[in-house]
Amino acid sequence: MGRGIFGSPVVGYVNAGAARLIHAPVLGPLVRRSMVVIRYTGRRSQQTFETPVNYQRSGNDVVIRVMAPDQKTWWRNFTGAGGPLTLTDFGGADRTGHAVAERDDRGRVTVRVRLDTGSGAD
Template identity: 55%
Template sequence: MTLRGSILRLGDAFNPVVMAAAGLPVVGNRIRSHIAPITYTGRRSGRTITLPVGYRRSGDAVKIAVAMPDQKTWWRNFRGEGAPMSIQLEEKRTGHAVAHRDERGRVEVVLQLDPT
């Protein structure tokens, strides 16, 4: 099995656990302040995909640092001009997300939230 395959299988097992823990009363508040589910439509598959990501919010911008970007594919849906994305914060918010890769290979997806 390749490293990419191992990471994808780990994510398949880990993501539901994180989402379930976020729903717990005490620990959930702490998790939800740093991890939230995003939802988007796959560029090629057309499928609706939801997965938890770590985020930082500053006003109407939500920044998502992509760990090990070469081992993941979801962020590639937001290259170029980007695409719509929603995130479950205190409430579900929608916006437009764009992925940026810096000269060191790090990837950050910036979601600009729509006005409420």
């Protein structure tokens, strides 16, 4: 964790600020076009976590490109067979899905989420 800015308390403040923007009455709808808060349970800790991420959507698929993946740990919960997560207030409702993280040969990490059908608004 304690590596650079990403392991510091500053990240908590940045994430909290981004989450507030997502849920803000005036700016929220604009911000939610490319940003959402994901909620997931840690594989080892079994604790529930929330973090804001940028995304792109195509139908029932959501793609999250992880910036500075070696400085972050959240995406590692979705390696291998992946796992469940929730996109909060996504299109007016919480949406659940199955996420799988993959690292390419250049070290970039992409988390692909297949949204569950019938788990909220489309």
